[in-house]
Amino acid sequence: MNSDKRAQILIAAAQVFARQGYKKASIDEIAEEAGVAKGTIYLAVRSKTELYEQAVGLEVEAWLHANRLSERADVPLATLLEAQLTDEVASVVDFPLVTWLLTGEFRRVLPERGESLEALRRRARANLLELLRRGARSGRLRRDLDLEEVAVLLQDLEAATLLFHNHGDALEDAHFHRWDTTVSALVEGLDASREAAPDY
Numbered sequence: 280m281n282s283d284k285r286a287q288i289l290i291a292a293a294q295v296f297a298r299q300g301y302k303k304a305s306i307d308e309i310a311e312e313a314g315v316a317k318g319t320i321y322l323a324v325r326s327k328t329e330l331y332e333q334a335v336g337l338e339v340e341a342w343l344h345a346n347r348l349s350e351r352a353d354v355p356l357a358t359l360l361e362a363q364l365t366d367e368v369a370s371v372v373d374f375p376l377v378t379w380l381l382t383g384e385f386r387r388v389l390p391e392r393g394e395s396l397e398a399l400r401r402r403a404r405a406n407l408l409e410l411l412r413r414g415a416r417s418g419r420l421r422r423d424l425d426l427e428e429v430a431v432l433l434q435d436l437e438a439a440t441l442l443f444h445n446h447g448d449a450l451e452d453a454h455f456h457r458w459d460t461t462v463s464a465l466v467e468g469l470d471a472s473r474e475a476a477p478d479y
Contacts, residue, residue: 284315284319285323289330291310291314292334293376294312297375301389331389335399338376339399339402342374343405345370345373345374346366346367348413355419356410356419359410360407360410360411368437368441378441383438404433407430407433408426411424411426412426
């Protein structure tokens with residue numbers, strides 16, 4: 280199957296899953312949305328579960344692309360990190376499958392797919408992790424930090440925000456006071472000047 284046809288199927292699947300949810304979405308409806316025969320779907324994937332995972336993966340990539348990292352080296356890391364977190368949370372309203380991935384809906388509907396879930400969540404942290412790595416390379420982050428775990432923590436912060444503030448207009452204005460306060464406190468705690476002295 281050519282890549283254009285496959286992309287067409289995955290885009291259609293993402294749209295149907297976003298409208299109907301995993302359980303209610305049918306392969307027939309996805310085929311109709313994609314403008315292909317039902318059998319063509321099974322040339323692209325082996326199952327509805329695989330189709331869902333790939334549709335989520337496609338949406339994660341689109342979300343990461345929509346939130347590309349700034350290349351500005353003159354901006355303080357704390358400012359870049361706060362902006363990245365805020366942009367990611369604010370934009371997720373346009374990526375419902377990413378929201379479901381981050382907030383645990385994926386795990387709820389497909390609990391047996393834990394490994395795939397973790398791979399997708401890891402991929403969704405790519406921009407945050409790269410920003411942290413840039414900070415580490417430039418000496419602007421504490422050397423004793425486990426950057427992978429910091430990225431997980433930041434992603435969990437995004438998920439908590441989505442869980443508690445995902446009510447229509449709440450995400451349109453992602454600079455609400457609690458979010459700003461939390462992100463600011465967390466980011467300032469990463470500053471290299473606060474690095475603990477070695478324990479001899």
